[in-house]
Amino acid sequence: xxxxxxxxxxxALRAARTRGRKCLVPYVTGGLEGWEAAVEAxxxxxxxxxxxxxxFSDPVMDGPTVQEAGDRALAAGATPAGLLSAATGLDVGVPxxxxxxxxxxxxxxxxxxxxxxxxxxxxxxxxxxLPLEESAPWTSAADEAGVETVLLAAPTASGxxxxxxxxxxxxxxxxxxxxxxxxxxxxxxxxxxxxxxxxKEITDLPVLxxxxxxTPAQATEATxxxxxxxxxxxVVRRLLEGEGPEGVGSFVAELRRALDGAVSS
Amino acid sequence: MGMTEPTPEGRFGxxxxxxxxxxxxxxxxxxxxxFRAAWADAAFRGRLNDLLRDYAGRPSPxxxxxxxSAELGLRVLCKREDLNHTGSHKINNVLGQxxxxxxxxxxxxxxxxxxxxHGVATATAAALLGMDCTVYxxxxxxxxxxxxxxxxxxxxxxxxxxTTGSRTLKDAINEALRDWVATVxxxxxxxxxxxxxxxxxxxxxEFHRVIGDEAxxxxxxxxxxxxxxxxxxxxxxxxxxxIFSGFADGDAELVGVEPAxxxxxxRGTPGVVHGSLSYLMQDEFGQVLEAESIxxxxxxxGVGPEHAHLARTGGARYENVTDGEVLAAFELLSRxxxxxxxxxxxxxLAWISREREALAGRTVLLNLSGRGDKDVDLVMGxxx
Ligand SMILES: Cc1ncc(COP(=O)(O)O)c(C=O)c1O
Numbered sequence: 001x002x003x004x005x006x007x008x009x010x011x012a013l014r015a016a017r018t019r020g021r022k023c024l025v026p027y028v029t030g031g032l033e034g035w036e037a038a039v040e041a042x043x044x045x046x047x048x049x050x051x052x053x054x055x056f057s058d059p060v061m062d063g064p065t066v067q068e069a070g071d072r073a074l075a076a077g078a079t080p081a082g083l084l085s086a087a088t089g090l091d092v093g094v095p096x097x098x099x100x101x102x103x104x105x106x107x108x109x110x111x112x113x114x115x116x117x118x119x120x121x122x123x124x125x126x127x128x129x130l131p132l133e134e135s136a137p138w139t140s141a142a143d144e145a146g147v148e149t150v151l152l153a154a155p156t157a158s159g160x161x162x163x164x165x166x167x168x169x170x171x172x173x174x175x176x177x178x179x180x181x182x183x184x185x186x187x188x189x190x191x192x193x194x195x196x197x198x199x200k201e202i203t204d205l206p207v208l209x210x211x212x213x214x215t216p217a218q219a220t221e222a223t224x225x226x227x228x229x230x231x232x233x234x235v236v237r238r239l240l241e242g243e244g245p246e247g248v249g250s251f252v253a254e255l256r257r258a259l260d261g262a263v264s265s
Numbered sequence: 266m267g268m269t270e271p272t273p274e275g276r277f278g279x280x281x282x283x284x285x286x287x288x289x290x291x292x293x294x295x296x297x298x299x300f301r302a303a304w305a306d307a308a309f310r311g312r313l314n315d316l317l318r319d320y321a322g323r324p325s326p327x328x329x330x331x332x333x334s335a336e337l338g339l340r341v342l343c344k345r346e347d348l349n350h351t352g353s354h355k356i357n358n359v360l361g362q363x364x365x366x367x368x369x370x371x372x373x374x375x376x377x378x379x380x381x382x383h384g385v386a387t388a389t390a391a392a393l394l395g396m397d398c399t400v401y402x403x404x405x406x407x408x409x410x411x412x413x414x415x416x417x418x419x420x421x422x423x424x425x426x427x428t429t430g431s432r433t434l435k436d437a438i439n440e441a442l443r444d445w446v447a448t449v450x451x452x453x454x455x456x457x458x459x460x461x462x463x464x465x466x467x468x469x470x471e472f473h474r475v476i477g478d479e480a481x482x483x484x485x486x487x488x489x490x491x492x493x494x495x496x497x498x499x500x501x502x503x504x505x506x507x508i509f510s511g512f513a514d515g516d517a518e519l520v521g522v523e524p525a526x527x528x529x530x531x532r533g534t535p536g537v538v539h540g541s542l543s544y545l546m547q548d549e550f551g552q553v554l555e556a557e558s559i560x561x562x563x564x565x566x567g568v569g570p571e572h573a574h575l576a577r578t579g580g581a582r583y584e585n586v587t588d589g590e591v592l593a594a595f596e597l598l599s600r601x602x603x604x605x606x607x608x609x610x611x612x613x614l615a616w617i618s619r620e621r622e623a624l625a626g627r628t629v630l631l632n633l634s635g636r637g638d639k640d641v642d643l644v645m646g647x648x649x
Contacts (some may be wrong), residue, residue, distance in 0.1 A: 107551025180447035
């Protein structure tokens with residue numbers, strides 16, 4: 001951690017962990033109808049941080065649900081600047097993290113994108129197609145602006161690679177739970193617990209598993225090892241299917257109860 | 266100046282790199298190591314050369330085109346990649362990658378395709394080596410290149426019509442990448458052009474270098490030296506990179522021809538999609554624009570990073586032509602030389618034809634990257 005003081009995102013997740021609580025981070029596609037209210041509903045239902053997706057035309061790490069949400073948001077006129085200014089108005093009391101693809105940041109310019117995240121009150125950023133080796137121009141701008149760059153760690157990485165990723169990650173380490181893109185799965189992949197365990201052995205940063213976590217039971221199973229979970233497609237699908245912010249709120253509450261129950265039992 | 270190796274990070278000047286989801290980084294690194302080792306291994310090169318000769322039919326001829334030349338007032342030579350097995354230059358790269366995949370212990374190939382030529386070539390190599398094969402193709406392209414879809418299925422490949430986005434090449438690449446993210450342990454992504462993450466732009470160019478090396482020797486024999494101009498169409502840019510690489514250290518002028526509706530170099534700005542930083546047609550927010558071209562093989566909003574570098578440094582220049590000019594060139598070559606070209610290389614001829622006054626009296630080498638059988642239906646429909 002090169003002695004840096006933890007940012008807001010890392011601090012919030014560490015605090016939850018210290019209290020014996022498993023971290024819950026729902027993902028909502030920005031610009032989708034009802035997204036702002038959905039973010040607020042997720043916060044009220046017990047999220048520890050919330051990811052806001054800035055849609056990109058070519059989301060290669062996303063499955064059909066998040067793709068469709070992004071397409072709808074773009075068709076409705078979503079823009080990076082528009083979403084960030086809307087995020088400024090959200091009063092949720094938990095850290096917000098933007099998730100998008102590198103070209104959005106590259107096109108706006110690293111410094112400008114980092115500053116506009118910070119100015120909008122966004123604590124962290126995840127760029128799904130920006131691996132460690134290519135990340136320096138972005139991370140230096142993000143560090144400077146006080147934006148925590150969360151890095152992904154996948155089952156395909158060697159131990160040495162996981163160490164390098166953990167050394168550069170800020171906020172939390174995003175453990176990719178399976179080989180594949182985002183989307184709901186019938187069962188938790190065995191790889192989810194394995195990658196979380198490998199990461200927990202080498203880092204003290206919060207380790208959250210994402211990709212393929214879609215039910216309370218899967219979230220509970222993953223957090224037998226991981227510090228928390230990221231839940232995306234299962235949240236977004238509820239918005240796509242018209243369940244609205246209330247549907248998101250009650251689903252997040254259900255996840256919250258499952259995670260809390262698992263801790264106290 | 267020559268076309269040399271990129272940096273170890275895969276940079277050609279300011280362009281290139283390896284921008285992929287974390288899951289794929291180790292696979293790209295493994296591919297880089299495997300390609301370096303194979304390319305330095307005489308046994309691998311020998312096996313590939315044998316296949317290129319005995320299976321693909323190389324060397325491809327260099328054809329002098331007297332009737333076309335007389336009509337245009339300049340001398341046109343065609344490098345006949347249309348005569349390769351499967352009908353285009355794509356087979357050079359595919360045989361190389363399939364052998365490499367086999368050497369790496371992979372048992373399945375996944376590919377994207379636009380015109381279907383790369384898909385057909387990949388399905389062919391998979392059949393030859395007994396590998397599984399899945400090809401992603403945009404729904405629009407499935408409709409306009411039906412013959413190639415049938416061919417791929419005949420060859421034993423699974424063809425998926427991609428219904429997202431513009432439903433063309435760009436979206437087929439997205440889908441192929443998503444497949445690879447999920448199957449990377451046993452699957453090799455057989456990318457069809459000099460694009461994507463490192464090492465693809467370099468590796469694919471090296472597998473196509475044979476076009477330029479042969480053409481240079483053939484020109485030396487026929488002309489006693491290099492031609493004045495070397496022209497090739499540019500989608501991702503593999504046939505252009507292949508022929509350019511044979512001449513890049515000489516004096517011939519190198520010209521890449523893009524479709525007006527997919528002119529990444531002509532109209533793009535630097536951006537990152539599909540693994541590399543290059544020129545890209547994008548909107549003011551960095552969303553990638555949809556290309557629009559009559560030619561499915563060039564209907565792509567990006568371009569390989571080495572071409573971006575050549576454009577920026579003046580090593581080659583890039584022009585673009587309209588669909589109308591392309592159709593006229595398609596007919597011109599058919600009528601004057603009895604060669605029906607694919608719509609893709611018809612772009613290169615369209616530029617030559619438009620610039621014939623400026624090129625008067627000069628010798629121009631055209632990379633005839635593929636044959637036109639696949640396009641006859643479409644052109645017939647347009648003429649009705
Ligand atoms: C005959 C032919 N030429 C050219 C291309 C374009 O590819 P590239 O620019 O990589 O040569 C294609 C692609 O499908 C093709 O089929």
